Amino acid sequence: MTNWLLSWNENKFDWGYDYEYDCEQATKETPVILTWSCCSPKIQIGDEVFLIRLGKNPRGIIGHGVVTEDVFQEEHWDEEKATQGKKAYYVEAEYGTLVNYRHL
Numbered sequence: 001m002t003n004w005l006l007s008w009n010e011n012k013f014d015w016g017y018d019y020e021y022d023c024e025q026a027t028k029e030t031p032v033i034l035t036w037s038c039c040s041p042k043i044q045i046g047d048e049v050f051l052i053r054l055g056k057n058p059r060g061i062i063g064h065g066v067v068t069e070d071v072f073q074e075e076h077w078d079e080e081k082a083t084q085g086k087k088a089y090y091v092e093a094e095y096g097t098l099v100n101y102r103h104l
Helices: 018-029 079-083
Strands: 003-009 032-038 049-054 060-067 071-073 087-098
Touching: 003 032, 018 032, 018 087, 049 087
Parallel strands: 003 049
Antiparallel strands: 032 087, 049 060, 060 087, 071 087
């Protein structure tokens, strides 16, 4: 098993889900399944992922999960890169921890 660090920067990428709801569910010990972009195709099912918030304060680790599906490629999340035909790797993980930075 390997640990991976995934990043989220609100300045570049919208959460894309219902952030408040996801944090609330994780607090209730209801795992939240999120698909996130990643840089490596080597991530495997069972690996742990940590989600770090970058950009605006507060910054830091806001999530922890376990990979549930094999890494896959799809259209890049950045519209400009997607129009150029570029693809990105994505990984699906079940998050048992999501910290709501808005309530810190």
